[in-house]
Amino acid sequence: MGAAGPSRMALADFERRCREVLGSAHCRERGALDLEAGPGVLLDPADETQVAAVLRLAEERDLAVVPRGGGTKLEWGNAPQRVDAVLSTARLSQVLEHAWSDLTVTVEAGCTVENLQRRLAQHRQRLAVDVLWPRTATVGGILSANDSGALRLRYGGLRDLVIGATVVLADGTVAKSGGKVVKNVAGYDIPKLVTGAFGTLGVITRATFRLHPLPHETRTLTIGPASAAEIADIAARIRASPLTPSAVQIRLATGAGAEADVLLEGTTEGVGEQEEEISGLCGAIRAAAGPTHAWQARERLWDQNAEGAIQDPAIVKISVLPTDISIVASILGKIEREYSATWRAVIQAHGLGLVAVRAEGSRIVPLLAALRSAVEERGGSLVILRRPPEARGVDAWGAPGDALPLMRAVKAQLDPRGVLSPGRFVGGI
Amino acid sequence: MASAATFTKAIRSFRSVVGPRGILTATEDLRAYECDGLTNFRAIPRAVLLPRSTAEVQGILRVCCRERIPFVARGAGTGLSGGALPVADGIVVSLARMNRILEVDFENARVVVEPGVVNLDVTGRVAGRDYFYAPDPSSQSVCTIGGNVAENSGGAHCLRYGFTTTHVLGLEVVLPDGSLAHLGGKALDRPGYDLTGVFVGSEGTLGIATKITLRIVRRPPCTRAILAAFASTSHAGAAVSAIIAAGVLPAAIEMMDRLAIEAAEAAVHAGYPDCGALLLVEVDGPEREAHAHVARVAELCRQQGSVEIRVAQTDDERALFWKGRKAAFASVGRISPNYIVQDGVIPRTSLPALLDEIARLSAEAGLRVANVFHAGDGNLHPLVLYDARVPGQLGAAEELSRRILLLCIAQGGSITGEHGVGEEKKEMMAQMFAEPDLDVMQRVRCAFDPLRLANPTKVFPRPRLCGEAPGEFRPHPLEMAGVAERF
């Protein structure tokens, strides 16, 4: 695929052919849809067959296609080298089968998370994951971006909840993998391969998940404010105990005390028992009923209208060992002083967190480099999800490690001509 | 490839990697490796290598890559699908001597082990601080973590705790060309493709894991067990559905039918009630919650017509409940000269219908089938009983076993819940998956193993070669055998 891109003729020909396949209404000019404006089309196929057809057409012409669900995470990662077409899954939005007595659901990739959960709630079940912007984010999108929130502590991430997926490759191959049953070791775990792959290996068109019953009772406790070290210590003690909170989240910010939120779910007896134990663990530090909106803390990092919001921040996802959470807090403190930065962080007890940070002008660039290097030194990682204009050129992903050649080989096998979001992923994949 | 001269040269190279005590070439030593826990398939390897370090594994695979020698990795050889069956004209790489637990980090609940570490020994190492390693296959006293990674092993408690893949955070892998790759890590969500997730369950076809980072879990404060007797498997199956529908997620739900109960009683005398089906439900969690769940489960079982309910009052009693279940497979050998263990999965709700079908098919075939299952996740282990001395019975048993598996597929289930595809079920892969599905998996395989040296004959029914390999053209053994074509 050359940087020069397709000729105008090739693009026009592609458009024409897509109109034949999808109908003119479903093949339009791209416009400035979440990505930078440019030539190319917005495609919205109705089903898997159409997805396959248009991808095949794109591959034949060496075009670059970016899959799009709700468009909530298009800026995550690096910008693709080129965008000739955006493939929307909006019309693949059905819940195909909710096998509620088996606790599984098969759903098309374009279904929003909220719609899915609403449907599952009819039988008092849920997909046990709390994602950003559930009203807009789609199943395919959350899988491709591997979004996970606070519930991951107890229920695992999407990789642990997805049991089957259908993926359409750039050459139009429609491939099913996994199945409809939770326990299944036949063949390779392709659903895991495409989780977090940012649509660079194929377009997910449907997925099957294992479900959990909605809890009888939920309770939120908020602990603090106190110093970051004290709060991190309490979180560690909760982790080391036999208690099973559904979520433990630590909130930190420039010039504010640290707080932790704990989500308890279960039977009334169980929840009560755990609440007592946790209050006991907190010692002198205050632990009281917390607001349920505590669980929107991650989303609020993006909301520039919220009270005390950081304007035009860089937002990064960090991953560290749980024992390093307090160290992250002190690293952020150091960076704050060194770069005159303001920041706000929401970190889960299992070591994944989001940090929104702002520094003046181009200082954001060395700031991000310093933060990344401090985190990577401890065996962690830092991925850029949102960047202010000054940070445009910074690589989103960080050190790729020695598995990069292998990743390139996988990409080369599944998308040899680099059709899907070229340049968006790790190591320039 | 693999001419006698090549092999002699290769053996010299192997010897210089692992030393004279790290390689076996005498027939008496090699024959012991000709099969794993599945004895119907046998093949004698040309040599068995027993490396002690990652560097030695790399050295071995470099030689294999250079000389185009296929290799099969082996742990304890307890697998039931022939995954460790040697490839003719290939070698076996036994990881039995790489058995050290390298790091234990309680604060982060992570452990790093070598592949030859025995599953139960991981729990043994962390039990003192009230942790355990959750995936618990029945062979856990002998099976190794490396084998668990290859098969994505489960166990009775995977209903609540998940399988091996849920507990593997990172891997150090030696690729088939001898190079090293670190997949995943100790921290979560390492940027890049989840190759750890692909590797787990790949049955040794992508490389050899030489270090495995595992997650350990805190022991729940309270564990309780309930034994419930039912008139039939349908009743018991209905009870299982009721329990799940009520929002109780037990740690394990096991079911045994009359024949299996009979055999287990004969072997270990656990004192099981005489009934059509038995449910063994284990519940864990905070104390009050566990007790509430126990009461709920007992009530639900009663509602579904349980004729007798026992709740274990002590750990010893609980162990006794489990004793029979754990002895089930082996004890079946006491009521029948031979048996085939099958492993299939169906959606839980299809259980009663499937059991009726199995009963019908077994009556047709004139053979008995004892049923043991992980009822909580629809994973069944029909034990097809037969007598090899009666002409034709082995064939009939195999056919019955196969038809049961086809039923599983028809119900939207899987051909394997735990034992893997290996050699035994590779033909069935074509029943469960369509051509494009298998093709994608094979493409991923080519990314790891372009020369097709890692356990090359397993999992996939028709080998797919990976296009041109760099360097001088050498025909692949499978090509020469006329088994595969180059794409």
Add this chain to the structure above:
Amino acid sequence: MTAPDRPSTGPRALIDTCVHCGFCLSACPTYRLWGQEADSPRGRIFLLKLADDGEAAITPRWAHHFDTCLGCMACMTACPSGVDYEQLLEFARGAVARGVRRSWRERVVRRVIFSLFPRPDRLRALRPLLVLYARGGIRAAAKRMRILEMLPGTVRALDALLPPLTRPVPTPEVTPAKGERRGRVGLLLGCVQREYLSEVNAATIRVLAAEGCEVVAPARQPCCGALLLHAGEEERGRAMARAMIDAFEGLQVDAVVSNAAGCGSAVKAYARLLEDDPRYAERAQRFAAACRDVTELLVELGPRAPRHPIAARVAYHDACHLQHAQRVRDQPRALLGGIPDLDLVEVPDPAICCGSAGVYNLLQPMAARLLGDRKARDVLSVRPDAVATGNSGCIFQLRAALDRVRADPPVLHSIQILDASIRGGRLEKRRNATGGLPRGEASQETSPRTY
């Protein structure tokens, strides 16, 4: 161990009971040492199958895998299918004895061991030579000049295992019961134990007497034959069994008691050993049915003699032929646990053999040493004041292993500790000539330990 209901037509039926599941692997000491399939019970059974199928010849390499087998029977405890490995091993050893020509060195070593150890009279005759060796300066000189290192492993092992050559305690033919007589029991005296660990027999008699047993210990009893049987010498083994049964003929004992795990398990198997001998079959059955390990008998009788406290932390080591072959696990623990103030602790990985296994530590000294070192490490990890076990071989092996790391805890027979409790004695926590019991308590006379 009961084999399934199938006609016993020789080894093939037994071989076929193995379903190749591999559950025995972790229990097998040699598999744990070397990780090699042919050195596991499953692998060994497979070798037998190959031989039976005519696909493998009985070659030295084939034999080697059975030579390395300890015969500890840990696999039988682990096996879910009830495979009778003990019998299969006997078949294999017999096949090896018949089919393999050993090197002259091996033959010499074996000839010496098998003509010496099962002969108490010859062991007694050896004593003055050993005393000369140990105390006459020869040993010290050999050590200085590092001669031992040049000699075969067996000789080195013998040196390491050399017991303290204290004057043997005489054992009376009949010892009356103390207080009301609850029974009359015969006592197996053993061979090496009779000569070189006689204090254990003395303690056994005292305890049995204190618990109301009249003890009959006929001096003319031979070796029980275990060593020979385990070596594949079936006929000589049977001859010893017959002689043993004869030795107790007419003595009218309620039970025949053994305090050595290996001997105890051998005599319990006499019924099967002599089932084809019309003259002895029935007598062998009765004899075997009357055999007990001393701890079994004492628990059956119930404790009567009061126990005095022994404030010590004692690690109990399960001898293989007690825990696996005889399935005697709870009784020694119950007896030791019944001693006031005694803190009984378990040793990690208890199912793995210490490496003694009869004369294994002489025939396979390197493997035995590795196992001994491993066991010593496991024992020391629980920081005991003393180690208790139910077999003389284990005692020698553990003492040698602990010596190598200069560790303190004495290694005693469980019965010696019980004896000390009943007599109100103390337990020495540092090793001395008497191996842990205070002077004057264990034997009539003692001599200082010189090495």
